[in-house]
């Protein structure tokens with residue numbers, strides 16, 4: 430019944446397409462459904478839904494991606510929440526404040542090293558309301574301090590590099606609760622980036638997250654090799670967790686990643702979305 434993509438970013442966070450442009454691209458790629466999962470905001474979703482209604486043939490799934498900390502950074506995806514829920518809106522505003530404080534500290538670090546970046550420049554780079562590390566990277570390229578996003582993250586922005594500052598810690602339990610309380614389901618994003626690498630460690634982490642209310646694991650992702658997919662699929666099945674997948678499309682901030690296709694070999698079937706909806710209705714009726 431067609432292909433879907435459950436992980437994408439727009440200019441509302443650190444992607445480079447507007448929500449409307451993203452939906453049109455999704456339709457052009459032949460996708461049946463696309464989830465917009467911007468970092469710490471659901472602001473792009475209304476526009477995306479309006480455009481989807483106008484052009485037809487493409488379904489928009491409301492989503493969000495939030496960062497949490499549990500023995501290292503982990504990302505939690507939320508799907509199918511009520512995006513107008515005032516508690517959800519309030520908690521996302523709080524997450525954006527945490528992000529802004531982190532951004533200020535990073536700007537200070539750059540300035541201390543003689544690399545002159547200002548908040549105003551980052552804001553005009555970001556276009557939307559939210560500034561993320563990819564905007565720092567693009568600005569560093571524009572100002573000639575580095576040549577590529579890869580170099581920017583390697584030298585200055587990546588975890589443990591010169592100007593990186595971690596955000597204040599959010600417990601995954603709180604992130605999962607925020608999503609569930611607004612009617613959604615929570616999914617662990619791109620487990621390939623977790624500190625835990627062995628099957629045993631991953632299994633115990635997934636089990637703990639399931640106890641906190643996690644519904645699924647992102648098994649298919651642009652940065653997952655076939656081996657990763659097999660490992661995460663096995664664990665999801667063992668633990669009775671839903672399986673999801675998405676490209677993590679960011680437009681020209683990650684030019685090698687295509688919507689729907691990732692690095693060329695993603696193909697995510699629609700029925701994964703049906704499973705997710707089944708779990709959502711079970712948890713709503715519980």
Ligand code: AMP
Nearest residue numbers: 443468560561562563578579582583587
């Ligand atoms: P932030 O939420 O501002 O901390 O930024 C997170 C974004 O930076 C995510 O979209 C990641 O894809 C991107 N990112 C994190 N680490 C790297 C890296 N090493 N190389 C390229 N992009 C990265």
Ligand code: ZN
Nearest residue numbers: 438443468679
């Ligand atoms: Zn991003």
Ligand code: FE
Nearest residue numbers: 494504618619
């Ligand atoms: Fe992520």
Ligand code: FE
Nearest residue numbers: 436438494677
């Ligand atoms: Fe993402």
